[in-house]
Amino acid sequence: MNTFSKIVVIVFSGLINAIAQAHNGHGDELPWQACSTSEKNTPCEYTNSHGDIYQGNCKLFGEALMCVRNKPIVRANMSKMLTPIKLDNSNQGTK
Amino acid sequence: MTKASISSLIITGSLAFSGCGGSSETITDDETSETPSTDILAVDTTLFDSAAVVSVETIDCTLSNGDDSSCYAITVTGFPSDRTELGHFCPTDINTEAESAGKWFDDGVLYDLTGEFVSNLDLFYGNSEWQLFDADTGEIFITDTQVSCEAAARPDVAEEYQNHCVQCELTYYADEGQGVESTFLLPINPVFRETSGDIGMSNIGVSLNGVNLAAAAPTQAILSAFTIAAFDDCVGHVNPIDGYHYHGANHGDGECPAVEFEADGHAGIFGYALDGFAIYGMLDENGEEATDLDECRGQTDEVRGYHYHSAGPGENAFIGCFSGETANSTDI
Numbered sequence: 001m002n003t004f005s006k007i008v009v010i011v012f013s014g015l016i017n018a019i020a021q022a023h024n025g026h027g028d029e030l031p032w033q034a035c036s037t038s039e040k041n042t043p044c045e046y047t048n049s050h051g052d053i054y055q056g057n058c059k060l061f062g063e064a065l066m067c068v069r070n071k072p073i074v075r076a077n078m079s080k081m082l083t084p085i086k087l088d089n090s091n092q093g094t095k
Numbered sequence: 096m097t098k099a100s101i102s103s104l105i106i107t108g109s110l111a112f113s114g115c116g117g118s119s120e121t122i123t124d125d126e127t128s129e130t131p132s133t134d135i136l137a138v139d140t141t142l143f144d145s146a147a148v149v150s151v152e153t154i155d156c157t158l159s160n161g162d163d164s165s166c167y168a169i170t171v172t173g174f175p176s177d178r179t180e181l182g183h184f185c186p187t188d189i190n191t192e193a194e195s196a197g198k199w200f201d202d203g204v205l206y207d208l209t210g211e212f213v214s215n216l217d218l219f220y221g222n223s224e225w226q227l228f229d230a231d232t233g234e235i236f237i238t239d240t241q242v243s244c245e246a247a248a249r250p251d252v253a254e255e256y257q258n259h260c261v262q263c264e265l266t267y268y269a270d271e272g273q274g275v276e277s278t279f280l281l282p283i284n285p286v287f288r289e290t291s292g293d294i295g296m297s298n299i300g301v302s303l304n305g306v307n308l309a310a311a312a313p314t315q316a317i318l319s320a321f322t323i324a325a326f327d328d329c330v331g332h333v334n335p336i337d338g339y340h341y342h343g344a345n346h347g348d349g350e351c352p353a354v355e356f357e358a359d360g361h362a363g364i365f366g367y368a369l370d371g372f373a374i375y376g377m378l379d380e381n382g383e384e385a386t387d388l389d390e391c392r393g394q395t396d397e398v399r400g401y402h403y404h405s406a407g408p409g410e411n412a413f414i415g416c417f418s419g420e421t422a423n424s425t426d427i
Contacts, residue, residue, distance in 0.1 A: 030203070054410075059293070060293040068390075069410060072386060
């Protein structure tokens with residue numbers, strides 16, 4: 001496998017790049033951010049922009065920890081403590 | 096061209112960045128080691144779609160704990176046997192509807208990658224630098240050649256390919272209607288690890304329809320270049336090494352074929368992890384998820400023994416870790 005091929009695999013298949021992100025607010029950083037200061041296998045939790053709560057454990061993918069849920073998602077409409085954020089451009093889930 | 100490869104083995108063993116293998120030895124709070132070995136079922140190769148399998152061999156192998164064992168070396172076609180074509184991936188313009196577009200995921204949610212969605216990425220990500228379309232024509236910037244897709248599918252995305260919807264065609268790497276073959280080693284009789292094993296950055300398993308189940312996509316790197324690595328409805332896309340591969344399980348949505356539930360209403364099986372344990376869908380026929388999943392997203396029942404349940408289609412993961420030993424060397 002040549003160097004270029006490895007690079008492509010890294011981007012599409014697996015290595016979690018530690019590049020600092022400029023994106024704020026809504027972003028796929030949440031599962032990673034939830035474990036950014038945690039140890040591997042410790043409990044983690046994040047709430048996405050819809051107000052849904054994801055609870056799990058910090059698991060290692062490549063060089064970075066990501067919060068992998070192992071509890072059922074707590075939907076926003078199931079939690080009166082949260083107010084979901086309405087995104088005009090969102091189109092969640094199924095067609 | 097159909098390229099035979101042992102990608103899962105090569106990639107796992109060769110990339111210096113890997114966090115799998117040795118680092119997993121540091122885990123101390125293992126939950127899976129308490130599961131009794133009587134809950135183990137052997138890999139059932141008859142569950143694979145025959146059209147997805149090139150060959151199945153029984154070979155000697157060495158497990159990640161150093162023990163000698165027997166494994167199935169399963170070579171799959173790399174093209175999903177339950178489909179005749181892949182896609183859609185990127186929308187062509189800002190008016191493209193969901194039926195003609197693929198998917199993108201973000202913080203646990205799978206979105207239709209419609210033209211409208213792409214045209215609002217600046218709002219979605221809160222950054223005005225997102226501009227994946229021509230403001231005059233509404234045309235989406237797509238990597239529509241092999242050169243451009245490969246140039247965009249790398250950490251140091253060239254300036255001219257930033258703000259692109261990235262898609263690579265499988266026909267760049269395989270004949271029309273075919274895939275990039277891969278061989279997977281699965282312990283015939285799974286063995287529980289003493290401590291759970293890290294996923295690493297390579298494939299985590301293989302689907303029964305003949306496709307690689309990939310580790311988490313590096314979304315931070317992808318987004319940092321203002322690119323979207325578009326998925327199709329099955330949360331799959333193409334790279335030059337693995338060909339078509341999945342980053343999530345989204346059976347029964349859009350153009351992605353459904354997987355049948357088990358006779359008892361349990362979620363349906365769709366693949367095997369590299370440790371030989373089966374992977375089932377997230378939800379049962381009532382739309383409910385198990386409440387007793389371990390850290391790897393595994394559980395045990397009397398019918399299926401120990402098995403995994405995939406995370407949701409937008410969660411960028413199938414499972415959290417390996418509860419069993421993987422095969423890390425072979426004589427093939």
